[in-house]
Amino acid sequence: MPASTMDKDWLCFHPDPSKPRFTPPPGAVDAHCHVFGPAAVFPYAPERKYTPCDASQDQLFALRDLLGFERNVIVQATCHGSDNRALLDAIAHSNGRARGVASVAPDVSEADLRRLHEAGIRGVRFNFLRRLADFTPREVLMNIAERIAPLGWHVVVYFEAQDLPELWDFFTRLPTTVVVDHMGRPDVTQPINGPQFEHFVRLMREHPNVWSKVSCPERMSVSGPPAYDDVVPFAQRLVETFPDRVLWGTDWPHPNLRTHMPDDGTLVDMIPRIARTAQLQQQLLVDNPMRLYWA
Numbered sequence: 433m434p435a436s437t438m439d440k441d442w443l444c445f446h447p448d449p450s451k452p453r454f455t456p457p458p459g460a461v462d463a464h465c466h467v468f469g470p471a472a473v474f475p476y477a478p479e480r481k482y483t484p485c486d487a488s489q490d491q492l493f494a495l496r497d498l499l500g501f502e503r504n505v506i507v508q509a510t511c512h513g514s515d516n517r518a519l520l521d522a523i524a525h526s527n528g529r530a531r532g533v534a535s536v537a538p539d540v541s542e543a544d545l546r547r548l549h550e551a552g553i554r555g556v557r558f559n560f561l562r563r564l565a566d567f568t569p570r571e572v573l574m575n576i577a578e579r580i581a582p583l584g585w586h587v588v589v590y591f592e593a594q595d596l597p598e599l600w601d602f603f604t605r606l607p608t609t610v611v612v613d614h615m616g617r618p619d620v621t622q623p624i625n626g627p628q629f630e631h632f633v634r635l636m637r638e639h640p641n642v643w644s645k646v647s648c649p650e651r652m653s654v655s656g657p658p659a660y661d662d663v664v665p666f667a668q669r670l671v672e673t674f675p676d677r678v679l680w681g682t683d684w685p686h687p688n689l690r691t692h693m694p695d696d697g698t699l700v701d702m703i704p705r706i707a708r709t710a711q712l713q714q715q716l717l718v719d720n721p722m723r724l725y726w727a
């Protein structure tokens with residue numbers, strides 16, 4: 433099978449997203465999105481767990497403009513492993529309007545880290561979902577975290593809520609800002625004040641270096657599109673409790689969705705439901721991501 437043949441059941445991103453009704457504030461940042469390939473130029477990693485459709489930097493930048501955003505934070509997708517070339521090329525062609533979160537190999541050199549910084553990388557991503565990445569020992573990850581800390585970078589962590597108890601000690605020992613992808617993937621059929629989500633809120637309350645992305649309703653919702661009503665209270669609670677430690681992103685091109693592909697315009701229209709004042713929207717979309725990525 434050629435390297436670029438996408439998985440049989442792969443859903444490609446929405447071909448024609450709507451223009452949102454909500455207008456983001458000037459300078460808004462889509463702080464979680466990816467590029468895939470194109471594989472002919474930037475091949476997918478041999479150790480990848482999925483083969484997606486190509487989703488290029490030009491398509492990402494066109495979406496950014498359609499949605500009314502000014503900047504992107506591009507997060508290394510697991511299908512590219514620790515080969516960050518597609519990500520770096522996208523940042524290089526963004527006219528200063530993109531920064532990135534990379535994946536790095538344990539033996540990455542100091543010189544490589546400095547080059548990544550020059551190229552616009554401001555964090556590394558650790559993935560704890562076995563369907564996406566192979567297990568890496570905690571001490572190996574801790575060593576990477578200790579080496580990126582002096583650069584002022586942060587660690588982005590992706591895990592599912594049921595794994596937080598086991599990961600708690602590791603997360604709370606990290607020497608950097610820690611940014612949690614997709615609210616720590618709560619089971620939104622459980623109560624908002626039930627033990628699972630309370631545990632995550634406690635992590636953020638007790639550890640002021642922990643931030644959360646209030647992203648990916650399309651992944652968590654059981655009630656489904658276009659409103660994703662069941663996810664709203666979870667995101668709203670984090671935005672209102674920790675207004676200076678939340679980020680928002682589209683998650684375009686939405687890897688591994690199986691049931692439907694969201695209209696990205698609809699996702700943007702959820703923002704005023706989760707950040708209900710102009711002040712909260714300004715923090716979520718502009719002030720917080722600018723502090724973390726463009727300071």
Ligand SMILES: O=C(O)c1cc(C(=O)O)oc(=O)c1
Pocket residue numbers: 508509510511564613651683687688
């Ligand atoms: O849930 C996922 O499948 C997923 C995958 C990736 C990735 O492969 O990098 O990134 C995400 O933010 C979410």
